[in-house]
Amino acid sequence: xxxxxxxxxxxxxxxxxxxxxxxxxxxxxxxxxxxxxxxxxxxxxxxxxxxxxxxxxxxxxxxxxxxxxxxxxxxxxxxxxxxxxxxxxxxxxxxxxxxxxxxxxxxxxxxxxxxxxxxxxxxxxxxxxxxxxxxxxxxxxxxxxxxxxxxxxxxxxxxxxxxxxxxxxxxxxxxxxxxxxxxxxxxxxxxxxxxxxxxxxxxxxxxxxxxxxxxxxxxxxxxxxxxxxxxxxxxxxxxxxxxxxxxxxxxxxxxxxxxxxxxxxxxxxxxxxxxxxxxxxxxxxxxxxxxxxxxxxxxxxxxxxxxxxxxxxxxxxxxxxxxxxxxxxxxxxxxxxxxxxxxxxxxxxxxxxxxxxxxxxxxxxxxxxxxxxxxxxxxxxxxxxxxxxxxxxxxxxxxxxxxxxxxxxxxxxxxxxxxxxxxxxxx
Amino acid sequence: xxxxxxxxxxxxxxxxxxxxxxxxxxxxxxxxxxxxxxxxxxxxxxxxxxxxxxxxxxxxxxxxxxxxxxxxxxxxxxxxxxxxxxxxxxxxxxxxxxxxxxxxxxxxxxxxxxxxxxxxxxxxxxxxxxxxxxxxxxxxxxxxxxxxxxxxxxxxxxxxxxxxxxxxxxxxxxxxxxxxxxxxxxxxxxxxxxxxxxxxxxxxxxxxxxxxxxxxxxxxxxxxxxxxxxxxxxxxxxxxxxxxxxxxxxxxxxxxxxxxxxxxxxxxxxxxxxxxxxxxxxxxxxxxxxxxxxxxxxxxxxxxxxxxxxxxxxxxxxxx
Numbered sequence: 001x002x003x004x005x006x007x008x009x010x011x012x013x014x015x016x017x018x019x020x021x022x023x024x025x026x027x028x029x030x031x032x033x034x035x036x037x038x039x040x041x042x043x044x045x046x047x048x049x050x051x052x053x054x055x056x057x058x059x060x061x062x063x064x065x066x067x068x069x070x071x072x073x074x075x076x077x078x079x080x081x082x083x084x085x086x087x088x089x090x091x092x093x094x095x096x097x098x099x100x101x102x103x104x105x106x107x108x109x110x111x112x113x114x115x116x117x118x119x120x121x122x123x124x125x126x127x128x129x130x131x132x133x134x135x136x137x138x139x140x141x142x143x144x145x146x147x148x149x150x151x152x153x154x155x156x157x158x159x160x161x162x163x164x165x166x167x168x169x170x171x172x173x174x175x176x177x178x179x180x181x182x183x184x185x186x187x188x189x190x191x192x193x194x195x196x197x198x199x200x201x202x203x204x205x206x207x208x209x210x211x212x213x214x215x216x217x218x219x220x221x222x223x224x225x226x227x228x229x230x231x232x233x234x235x236x237x238x239x240x241x242x243x244x245x246x247x248x249x250x251x252x253x254x255x256x257x258x259x260x261x262x263x264x265x266x267x268x269x270x271x272x273x274x275x276x277x278x279x280x281x282x283x284x285x286x287x288x289x290x291x292x293x294x295x296x297x298x299x300x301x302x303x304x305x306x307x308x309x310x311x312x313x314x315x316x317x318x319x320x321x322x323x324x325x326x327x328x329x330x331x332x333x334x335x336x337x338x339x340x341x342x343x344x345x346x347x348x349x350x351x352x353x354x355x356x357x358x359x360x361x362x363x364x365x366x367x368x369x370x371x372x373x374x375x376x377x378x379x380x381x382x383x384x385x386x387x388x389x390x391x392x393x394x395x396x397x398x399x400x401x402x403x404x405x406x407x408x409x410x411x412x413x414x415x416x417x418x419x420x421x422x423x424x425x426x427x
Numbered sequence: 428x429x430x431x432x433x434x435x436x437x438x439x440x441x442x443x444x445x446x447x448x449x450x451x452x453x454x455x456x457x458x459x460x461x462x463x464x465x466x467x468x469x470x471x472x473x474x475x476x477x478x479x480x481x482x483x484x485x486x487x488x489x490x491x492x493x494x495x496x497x498x499x500x501x502x503x504x505x506x507x508x509x510x511x512x513x514x515x516x517x518x519x520x521x522x523x524x525x526x527x528x529x530x531x532x533x534x535x536x537x538x539x540x541x542x543x544x545x546x547x548x549x550x551x552x553x554x555x556x557x558x559x560x561x562x563x564x565x566x567x568x569x570x571x572x573x574x575x576x577x578x579x580x581x582x583x584x585x586x587x588x589x590x591x592x593x594x595x596x597x598x599x600x601x602x603x604x605x606x607x608x609x610x611x612x613x614x615x616x617x618x619x620x621x622x623x624x625x626x627x628x629x630x631x632x633x634x635x636x637x638x639x640x641x642x643x644x645x646x647x648x649x650x651x652x653x654x655x656x657x658x659x660x661x662x663x664x665x666x667x668x669x670x671x672x673x674x675x676x677x678x679x680x681x682x683x684x685x686x687x688x689x690x691x692x693x694x695x696x697x698x699x700x701x702x703x704x705x706x707x708x709x710x711x712x713x714x715x716x717x718x719x720x721x722x723x724x725x726x727x728x729x730x731x732x733x734x735x736x737x738x739x740x741x742x743x744x745x746x747x
Contacts, residue, residue, distance in 0.1 A: 077687065081707035088494040088712075105710055109495040246691075247581035250601030253686035254576070391709055394688050401692040405603055424709070 036068040039322050042093040044079035049343055056339045060329045067322050087111050092314040094323040098140065100131060100307050103384040107139040113313045114138060118324035120332050123349040131381045132310050141331055142307030144345020146272040147371055148200035150290040151279055156267040160185030167291040172232055175293040179241030182267045192241040193268035194260040195233055195248040197397040201270050205229050207302030207379055208295040217386045219421055223414035230403045230410045237404065245404040257282040274308055274345055277363040289370040304379045308345025388425040395421050488717035493710040505717035518693055519701040522607060523675060530614040531670045538618040542625035556623065563619030572683030576600050579609040600684055603694040610680050610695055621666040628662035660741040668733055675726050698722055
């Protein structure tokens, strides 16, 4: 063989290898080599969740030997960008986990299939189930529920010489006062509470004043409500019930493990109820849930249940029946429930919840008891927010920061917030 | 994006002339064909992975594209919106410009100073070089950005030090007046890469120049001003161009330190972070693509100005 020929064949070989590897990369799914139907399932979360989910998937595959579930897992930070890219590239997973704030983005753009009648939803609270329904189509099935609540560390409250409040009666004024007293009573070692800019908090605050957060495609909140909301925060900083603005912002940007409650440097905080376990673990303390404080003379507490996550199926899936079957398994099968427990919120299906109740960790039982206790006072779960709502937390946080650092008056910030937030959800 | 802009020292461009002549035209033609064939996979990759997407993004920048629906042509709307009705865009541009203007000169000065110290022929130079280079490898990483929050946090290292002197420092990363400053320090801290290049440049300066200068009675300062600095200008220029491009594209630091928001109060909203938020959170990919193209134009423009200006201050030994 001459050197020229050698070179030719080497080059050809290189090209061929590249072509083959490229072909391997573009395996678009459908049927596996062994004739099984392949269903792709995307979700986000921690390593622990991934292990749990893989275990549940194995159970499902054992029961349905002709279906091969392929979990597509990523951390939350990169979940939506990966998902959006896959959907844009006509490579959408068959079963997609989603949050309620992003539901409309996908549903209204035709990316999701109607699951009505395909998944058994008989054991899910009708009002909770309705959050996954848009324009009469059941695009999404809630996995479980959370309530935005006040988390308290009773030991730290008592250590600073204060008493736990009667949460059926307490007002925002009581809350602010208690927080400052805790800080003072502990000589500043423990802060009363931590600032929260969570839209869930504002939603409850507004509901007590008879206002809805979202009113169709507009915000239903008045400037006065926003000003009162921020005024509480300002008072808390002034009276040292919370750290100063800079530290508040810093801890606000960190995970719940790094929160004041998590590090035993704060006695209260506001979180979604599913964070109770994480706070408990991080602090090593016995923390509990309380009702959110109320506005003076409010007729409703404004608290509500919200789906922790929702399962949806892609409208482009080649295997709608198998996708629905898998969702049904994850929602309704007690065996799946026994593995997942409360990882995706307290199970939405009442049957699954009853079946796994004994296996739940102590903090979850506490959450469950708390939700049962306040259930009769809860407002209806809000419908899925309009498109653009994913940006709401950032917008709210930004204007809250402007207020807390004194760079804007509350008047000014309220007007600007409403303008920008309305523009964001109208577009 | 623009990281394909490569500035090479002149020697590298004009390699040794090719030998061979006319004797084996058949053979050289065959070699050329083989070469093209070998290049084919790379070229295919360039087309599919680089040029294709670049052209696609140019098209998308003229559309309203949510990623989930088909793109709709909107002409120059995205570009007009950027400069007329998006105050956050303007503020991201401001934040990024301040970041570049402050951090690049500081970083280069720091890199040059350390290169000069290391060039003195310390024992264990290789070790020092590696240690100082380390931050450059780590600087853009998630771990360092998290560490930064620990160092400049309200209860962080810096405030602990200040506390020892009785000063109560603010929460640096959480305060809109200081947060950008901490990111600038982070950038300066990654001085290792330009330092290595400076070191190589210093090694190129013949020691006979210094000896001659010393004989003429020039002190170290004079030597630095009249020998080191002029002969180093091509290297400074190279580093300057590179670092300006790099820092305009900074993303990770702000993304991690501000938890992906650009906060507090938009004080660390880098251009690329805002671009990312538009594209992947707000599903406005057309607008994000338009932002990317404006960024490309800005960087290309600045690099062009840099090259033009270089005529007046960069000294290449071969140009008399």
